[in-house]
Amino acid sequence: MGLAEGLLELVAPTRCAGCELPGLLLCERCSDALVRIDAASACPRCGAPDGARHCSECDGRSFAFAAARCAGVLTHPLARLVVLYKDGGERRLAPVLAAMLAESLGEWTSWPQAVVGIPASRRALLRRGFDHGALLADALAARLDVPRVPALARVTSGDQRRLGREERAANLAAALVPSPGVEMPPRVLLADDVLTTGATLDAAARVLLAAGASEVRACAVARACEW
Ligand SMILES: [Zn+2]
Ligand SMILES: [Zn+2]
Incomplete structure (x- = not known):
C-alpha cells in the first residue's frame, strides 16, 4: 500500500460493497450470499x-x-456491487467483478482471442468520469490473459433509461459502430456489467460480426431477469 492509499484508508476505510463492513471490498459473507448462476443449468442462449x-x-x-453466460443474478448483494461500481465510482470493484465473471465462464476461459467491452455513452462518461465498460473489459481480459480490443465506438448517445425495449434496441444499434483501424480476431468475447434483454450485447455482436469476427459470445456480471 502506497502513502496516498494509506492515508485514504485512514480517512475512508475500505468497506464491503455489499454490507459496509470495514475491511474488504467484498466480505466473505456477502461473497457467499451472491446468487451465482450455474452455467450447466442456465439458458445457453x-x-x-x-x-x-x-x-x-x-x-x-x-x-x-x-451464446451467453452470466456470473450471478442481479439481486442483493450483487446489485449493490454493480451500482457502487457504476454510479458510486468504486473503480476498485472492476477486478472483483471481473474475477467473479471469469470464474463463471468455465471452459470458455480458453476460448476467446480478445475481450471487447461495451463503451460507455458520452453522457454516462461525463456523469461517471470513467468508462465502466472498458475498465471491466480490461480487468476480464487481464484475467483471461488475452488483449482487450477497443473494437466498438459510440456515435450518438440518448438516455436509454426512459425508452422501451424496442426503442432501446434501435437506439443502441444505431449508436454502436466499429472502431476504425482495429484488427478483429475471429473469436471474440463481449463483456458487459448487466444483461437484461440482451439488446445491447446483440447490437454489439452484430457490429463485431460485420467487422470481421467469426463468432461472438457474450458474458455479463449480472443477469437481470424480467420475471
Ligand atoms: Zn459484506
Ligand atoms: Zn434464455
Missing part, C-alpha cells in the same frame, strides 16, 4: 438461471451472439 431446458427470458428472440 441468454444466461438466465435455470433456463437450460426452457427459457422464458429469451423465448422467441434471436441474438447475434452465439
Whole structure:
C-alpha cells in the first residue's frame, strides 16, 4: 500500500460493497450470499438461471451472439456491487467483478482471442468520469490473459433509461459502430456489467460480426431477469 492509499484508508476505510463492513471490498459473507448462476443449468442462449431446458427470458428472440453466460443474478448483494461500481465510482470493484465473471465462464476461459467491452455513452462518461465498460473489459481480459480490443465506438448517445425495449434496441444499434483501424480476431468475447434483454450485447455482436469476427459470445456480471 502506497502513502496516498494509506492515508485514504485512514480517512475512508475500505468497506464491503455489499454490507459496509470495514475491511474488504467484498466480505466473505456477502461473497457467499451472491446468487451465482450455474452455467450447466442456465439458458445457453441468454444466461438466465435455470433456463437450460426452457427459457422464458429469451423465448422467441434471436441474438447475434452465439451464446451467453452470466456470473450471478442481479439481486442483493450483487446489485449493490454493480451500482457502487457504476454510479458510486468504486473503480476498485472492476477486478472483483471481473474475477467473479471469469470464474463463471468455465471452459470458455480458453476460448476467446480478445475481450471487447461495451463503451460507455458520452453522457454516462461525463456523469461517471470513467468508462465502466472498458475498465471491466480490461480487468476480464487481464484475467483471461488475452488483449482487450477497443473494437466498438459510440456515435450518438440518448438516455436509454426512459425508452422501451424496442426503442432501446434501435437506439443502441444505431449508436454502436466499429472502431476504425482495429484488427478483429475471429473469436471474440463481449463483456458487459448487466444483461437484461440482451439488446445491447446483440447490437454489439452484430457490429463485431460485420467487422470481421467469426463468432461472438457474450458474458455479463449480472443477469437481470424480467420475471
Ligand atoms: Zn459484506
Ligand atoms: Zn434464455
